[in-house]
Amino acid sequence: MDLNKEQLLDMYKKMATIRAFESKAVELFAAGQIPGFVHLYLGEEAVASGVCACLSDKDYITSTHRGHGHLIAKGGNIKMMMAELFGRSTGYCRGKGGSMHIADVDLGILGANGIVGAGMPIATGAGFACKYKDTDAVSIAFFGDGASDRATFHESLNMASIWKLPVVFICENNGWAISNSQETHQNITDISDRASSYGFPGVSVDGNDVVAVYEATQAAVARARQGDGPTLVECKTWRWRGHFEGDPGAYKDPKDQADWLTKDPIPRLEKNLIKLKYATQAELDAIKAGVEAEIAEAIKFAEESPVPDPKELFTDVYAD
Amino acid sequence: MDLNKEQLLDMYKKMATIRAFESKAVELFAAGQIPGFVHLYLGEEAVASGVCACLSDKDYITSTHRGHGHLIAKGGNIKMMMAELFGRSTGYCRGKGGSMHIADVDLGILGANGIVGAGMPIATGAGFACKYKDTDAVSIAFFGDGASDRATFHESLNMASIWKLPVVFICENNGWAISNSQETHQNITDISDRASSYGFPGVSVDGNDVVAVYEATQAAVARARQGDGPTLVECKTWRWRGHFEGDPGAYKDPKDQADWLTKDPIPRLEKNLIKLKYATQAELDAIKAGVEAEIAEAIKFAEESPVPDPKELFTDVYAD
Amino acid sequence: MKQMTYAEAIRDGMRVEMQRDPNVYLAGEDVAQFGGCFGVTAGLYDEFGPKRVMNTPISEAAIVGHGVGAAAAGLRPIVEIMFVDFMGCCMDELFNQAAKMRYMFGGKAKVPMVVRTPCGAGMGAAAQHSQCIESWFTHIPGVKTVMPGTPADAKGLMAAAVRDDNPVMYIEHKQLLGVPGEVPEGEYVVPLGKADIKREGSDITIVTWSWMLQKTLAAAEELAKKGISVEIVDPRTLVPLDKDAILKSVSKTGKLLIVHEEVITSGFGGEIAAIVGEEGFDYLDAPIKRLAAPFTPIPFAPILESAFIPSEDKIIAAVESMF
Amino acid sequence: MKQMTYAEAIRDGMRVEMQRDPNVYLAGEDVAQFGGCFGVTAGLYDEFGPKRVMNTPISEAAIVGHGVGAAAAGLRPIVEIMFVDFMGCCMDELFNQAAKMRYMFGGKAKVPMVVRTPCGAGMGAAAQHSQCIESWFTHIPGVKTVMPGTPADAKGLMAAAVRDDNPVMYIEHKQLLGVPGEVPEGEYVVPLGKADIKREGSDITIVTWSWMLQKTLAAAEELAKKGISVEIVDPRTLVPLDKDAILKSVSKTGKLLIVHEEVITSGFGGEIAAIVGEEGFDYLDAPIKRLAAPFTPIPFAPILESAFIPSEDKIIAAVESMF
């Protein structure tokens, strides 16, 4: 493992931040403070954190409807994220996007997306731009197991392959597409096998092991930066919550749910850190406490922020 | 080989008919007698003939923009086809469809199609109907190597797989998507490998060997009729002409073109028939002569048929 | 008559048609045990089983495209697209395949398919889950477009859509799903192409449909208090359009306001205004007005979203501006 | 000034912009060595090389979708969709992604992408290769829609489209590709949103665009002989629309005919009729008329196809019916 203490602790902080952010989102949604749809990333923290640890600000990502974790892992500002969930003018999108459309183009975050699979062609195009401009930047498309059945998966992977683009396709296989378990929506076990249809490598990793995610992504990113083209990385994980807040997820087998809860990626990394003597439990608890405080501040910021001026309805339809 | 004399001679006649029909179409288009776009099947006769020899009238096919061969092989009426190319009221579509939209629903021919890849979901739905009605009928989707890069390929094969539908996907890999050779539009050699993405079998055969096409399709059709689900059959062949009449196909390497012309599927079957003593050259020449006569009659029929009444513009927009 | 919500009425319409005709089946994302994203198909899986109520992968092109093939092969699919906003993922299957098959084949095929899909803003779902785009479908020869505004119409139009031999876009509004109303039990058919006068009046005609019908009914109450008598014509189906009912009402009132939730530019209101402007020119004693959403995407923040949606107040103001 | 065909003018427009800005590139099916299905990009591959003129697989969603990402990441793609009829395969990428990205992100992104695509009937290409569907694009906030009717406009509008920071549908007509005309050399920009009076007249205003502009110009000649003076307003871009130019002309003539090749129902003519009917009501001394294709798919047989397309004779008859 080529990860040093600092890197591992940074991933840990990212995972803890996502966990705390999403846990608060559960409460805030239940309390009616967040309008619209909210799809949470609880249980999947290791994927975004492991992947984004391989990236810098000049690299691009496209996210999904379940995007909070990607945003945080890529360095998104938590206050502006929370304010956006609240629909406030201080939010990332000035309140015009909401949970499903948070973006930070300066950080290379080309947006969460309400259309399943829509991020893959966009990431392919961003990867095209990285190559066209002769940079060594790469582009990452996050998408789910359900999205791997969509049109855009096929067309994007094929195009990225023949153009040898620096794109890494990260499939977050969390076992579910709303109420459909993976085996009901596709007849394969490893989505990474689909890479063979496009003539580039595919690999499957334990998505609850942040180190495994990091290593697989690191290899794929290195390949991309060298000009060797795309890779498909499948991260097997589990969606802890219902599809969106409000869905109890009654279709899940309680036993599966219980099993997966025991695979929580955060304690798993904690054990690892302590074993490696990179941190004591007390230090880790301190990190978590710090994160909780940040989230609390973000919520306060959001609550105290003004709602948009109704005139904003008409702005930014077109660039001039 | 489980093909008897009668079957082989029938395939031979189909291939000869397609060859004669298309050869005439070349002249008629050049003479300005056929409006619009005409995409010819010359050189690919063994595919449609071998596939359709496995089917009966209750089985469905969806065809493509290059559909004359599929129509003839599935038993289409040559007079009505020719009249349609001429845009006459006696044509299959009363002159409203033309070369790209010929259909004969009673024969299970759900139409040529001007949209690349559009036939695959339609064939999937026809296969769904076959299963829903508890018949043992099957549905065949013809499509090209270029179409295998489209959205609809991915979504159709995945859906047919999870629903275990009696559908056989016949990929006519003729090496070209207009001016793009296969290696420029996809990074794989055998398109049949793509079946693994959907968890069902894929097989590649010599598309200029009608017996090989027949045998591979027969196995796939048997599988489908038994309720074992779809198969992808890739038939490797070559587009003799330009993409459509008017395209000289200058982008083709003359050497490749010459090589493939030597692989003409018709003489190849003739040798076979003579070796098997199923026919003498004289008998085969007689079949060809008979076919020529049929085509000549069809042309006469088309030429003598009236153009549609302008009022037809307004009919059949809706069923009532 | 029975009290039902709009959602229950849609379900009842599907159920009755499924009982009536074994060739009618349902396919869409999460429509089976889960009952659909908005619960509209709840219970149908239990009643009709896995053969007739099928979950699909997230494959809109294959959902609509397979429906075209199944319909051409003799079935009567009701396919669900979870939000009308996702029709961009399957427009080819609708407009080049389903819509044109019959015409291209010289009348020798039919495609009796219903595409059921919810539209509309009002739930903070933002730009990709809140749209109304019905005018797109009305621009496609071969497709019929149905937009029920009440529970009874929702049921009766569903029956008509399923029995129709053409592809039908059946567009239900998310904000109406919980609205209750009187609905006939058993078989009940509202013919496609017949408008309904939802309120009689003499001073001005308002043509509106779907959710905006409910807002307009409320606005008309207020306007009545102010002494303005509003006649509300609900076309219920945009294609075929009951032109005569609209012209007849305008010939009586002399004024026409069109209210819809689509963005104004190239919304269906333009088509109605053009027809009445040409064929009803002499009836008009004031310019035809359109009240619609502005030409912007749909914003997330509630304060912005409600500024986007044509409101009861805006309807009242628009009407008053015409006197 | 130089004589060029419309196709050459489009190419010259792209060439000049590609010389000017290294971030402009071309991607589409067969656009490289082959020069495109209609030869419009011929020679650009030789001039600019494989990096800037790229063939794509048959993957419309990825063609437009990759353009969105490339544009958001700082390039200025010109993507080609071989026929506008294929836009049904990539509508989501246009209307939910390209069009809304800027707004959804609170103004923090721009998508300077041009989608070049040919439209129109007249070559016997039948129902799936002959359509005009511009009104769909004009219904999408965030997208601009350009429809040049002359070689000079084709070049100048291409430059404006490429330089614009928004997604632009640049729709060229197959029947115009061979039409010659005077075209300025070098850099030449026709601003988006500015109509052009293609013929001055006093008795009636005709608003028309693309191929129909040419037919209307011919019809106007005939009508002049019959003593009817026609003013022809070519909006050139439908969104943004130069409303003022249209209203100004109608205020002068008092009559408005709109001619387009789209099917009439929900075609863009309805939008123009609604605007003028509301804002120009007092100018009108006759009902606004629309002359458009009937509400049918496009038939193959030449005799049927020419009955479908609005002809010079029909334009003349429509004008005469208004006097």
Ligand SMILES: Cc1ncc(C[n+]2csc(CCOP(=O)(O)OP(=O)(O)O)c2C)c(N)n1
């Ligand atoms: C094109 C499209 N179809 C359907 C939907 C509705 N929808 C939203 S999320 C979702 C499930 C996505 O599953 P997956 O890709 O596995 O992502 P996950 O929710 O599991 O993270 C569906 C069907 C959509 N938003 N877009």
Ligand SMILES: Cc1ncc(C[n+]2csc(CCOP(=O)(O)OP(=O)(O)O)c2C)c(N)n1
């Ligand atoms: C969706 C769509 N994109 C593009 C086209 C234009 N087009 C017609 S045929 C063709 C090439 C098809 O190649 P392939 O699938 O290999 O079939 P072939 O022509 O070789 O038989 C293309 C790009 C189309 N008709 N439809």
Ligand SMILES: [Mg+2]
């Ligand atoms: Mg999932």
Ligand SMILES: [Mg+2]
């Ligand atoms: Mg091919």
